Amino acid sequence: MATGFRGNGSSSCKYKCDTAANTLQWIKAIADFIRPYSFLINAPVVNFFKDRLWEAVDEEWMECLRKEHVKNLLLIPSGAVQEYWPDSLKKFIRTSKSLALGREQADLQMVLPGWCIASLNTVLSQGMNQKKKHEVEVLSAIISLIASDLKSHAIVDVGAGQGYLAQVLSFHYKHSVLAIDACSHHGNVTSARSERIKKYYSAQIRKSGLETNSLRLPKAMTFHVLSVDALKSLANMSLQDDHADKTSVTGDDLEKTSRQELKGLCSSGKEPSLVLAGLHACGDLSMIMLRTFVECKEVKAVINIGCCYNLLSEYGSDNEGVQNGFPMSFGVKSSGLFLGKSGRDLACQSAERWRNLENEGGVHNFELHAFRAAFQMVLYKYYPEVVATFPSVGRQGKALRRRKKREAALSSQCHEDKLEASQSDLIGGLPDNSNAFSHTISDYGSTP
Template sequence: MAAREIGTWCSCRVCSEIRSTIDRITRVLEIYGWMLDAYVVDFFQDNVWQKVPKCWTNFLDGASPEELGNWMLKESGSKLVWPLSLLALRAFIESVEIPRDHKGTSKFKCSSDDTRFVNELVTDDEKKAGVLGQFANLFTKHVKKKKRYEIDVLSQIAAKCANAAGCKCIVDIGAGMGHLARALAYGHQLCVVCVEQNESLLETARKWDEQLKVSITKHVSDFSGKKPQHVSLLVGVTRAARQQLANQLSGIFVEKFHDNSGFGLIGLHPCGDLAATLLKFYASEEKARFICIVGCCYMKLTMGDNTDRGYPMSQYLLENNNYELSYAAMEVACHAIEKHCDKLKASDYSDLKVHAYRAVLECLLIEKNPSLRHAQLKSTKIKLDTTFREYCSSVTANLDVQHQPTKADVESDVVKSFLEQWKRVLIFASLRLFIAPLVESLVLFDRFLYLSELNLSPSLKAEFDSRVSPRNILLVSTKKKTDTLSKLDSYVD
């Protein structure tokens, strides 16, 4: 098969399906996207419940949160006859979203041989092998359970990518205290450079590097793992900044590790535009041989006509859809639908009633001063027996006294009427989470096509348990050893 020209659309079945899926998602969001754009806090102020389809509200008023939780997770047990339009929407979302089951084999992969379903799961034997498996308790010191799990999975995948790309060097962007870097360096014997702006985190990382190496050496006298290098470098968005960063990183790998074979890029939940910057860096720099990133904080993406935008990135979306996503839609796509539904199913949603409390309080604040709409309030944890008055007193403590709700305010008949509708507020918040996977899929498909258009063969697959790590879909691309990037300059901003 002849090589595809960079900048043209890939004709493989997977990329063709993704472009079609993007078109379908945008059409559905034109109908139901308003729910994602709406803020739950405005539920009463904007009379949101009246905007939801009448057949839905009539039905949902009679359904329990427990039944809704089961239905959203597509679990059996409900004997209710759900509205056909809701059933159709659920079937559509299931057909177009990126599957979130990390145990499944479903994987979107751009390839000339048209292979969509590829299983590259790490085996149990591989998990137990090596220093990382033998002395797991040493590596997990200082690390919380969620991060420990993510590091275990991502370090193994990154090591496989490094082997496939023919390089032993990895750059961890936003490395923090270096937990992932130590797993890669000491557990997989890779050369790792950590880029972190916070000097305090850098110092802590260096200290823990040394402590871990000393601990391992007590058990393995001939241990040869190389300590990660922690540096503070600018990860810029311009082409000149990316080139400077590539030169700096190459210099460090040559000086510290005597290796000039190139490096891989990893990012465990890079925030907002950082993920897009890493993708552009990978695409434009020949020394960058592979990339593994799990996105996060989509609401912080720069959108629109800005050349430094984080969304959309692909020419397909720019030329054919350019579907704009609101801050609210991007923000709700960062939440865990599985954990939310688990609470609904278990009738453990007392803390979720805070949505209703906040929506009622919004009306009181706007009545006192319209400029207080969407005001930043103090955060508080709501308990089972927390009253609305107690809630208001706690979260408005940072406001001027004249703006804080009075006893008469919170005990008015209007407020009591609103509070009785707490279930409607909860259901609307749940509906937003139900539709939100369309947003995350759209953002990740856009990144997939961006790499595909540059002939960089991306793949997308859920690799983390979504109940442990809600943003669980990994975007991976590995360059062939013969790849040349000389034609990319005109296609990468």
């Protein structure tokens, strides 16, 4: 169960991972707690309805929750309980909360003295939404501070996407950066975007009368199958004196290149010192970064914000013989814990998002699951040949709902802005502001 609610006793966890013994105790407690509920965890949500899984849930719980107000149901993932609920249900929710990792936010000024955020200019932030801009500003400042303290030769942006983070580290913080991604299109976009940014910075440098030969571009490389070995091979490359030249190669090319040739790319005779960084490193990518850090002495630090943990490959599934993303720990393997795809999806649910839903939004979500389950039952009964093809259902509808929600929010904001503008004109006096008021109505139309 996803947790993270600060209220109602957010520091109630009685477990610690300060020693190996305590960590194993915590792992065992989690495995023992969820094992009896594996039939629910491993089932897709629609199966709760289709296969009547509620019949296996405690009758007293079902009777209680069936009558509960939606707002209280939305608080359950956050660990909140109502005193009039059955004792066994309250114990279940509180135990779940006590087993969850703490989510208190660290004070970065305490952890990283001297750390500060630099606001990005419009050239570097072009194409970023507000969320992405904030993430890049914060993470790039942290990475730059750590990389400078370690005197690293280069930063490797793993899963670089369109190169937003790499370009800020390169152009703004003046680090040597290698941006790698599994998609060659992203590598091309990164290189093209870097060239455009370079023109701006080159012009600024020329205006100041300085030389432009110190201007660096992040290198872009494509790894079709990113692995620990591929990342380790990068440790032979030092980008310290690479400047504006663009380089784009594939992981296949790199692995065919001899170790000596890779060392030839180094501009200094010193042992390479790398920092691995990632913003939204998806699925197994975060695990690959951590394993590389452990196995490769040239990698001095890992700074990573992972995502999409539901896409982790899992030990004990169909992909035997592969170095799986979950679990990494021998302790978890020894516990016999297996989550499965549905369990990993459940683990990625955000308690905060459920908690912040309005009553209408909560009901809407519950209805969607119920109608989707009803549709699945129709497919099973009347179209079994369609079910056999494992169709993907609902993604287009989900995207459409999100778009309509954004449009509704934008429309509401525009409406408020128009009313505010009209009221401001009226307050100033109709005789003096009648033209402005008329202009507002003619431009936007009458308000509903």
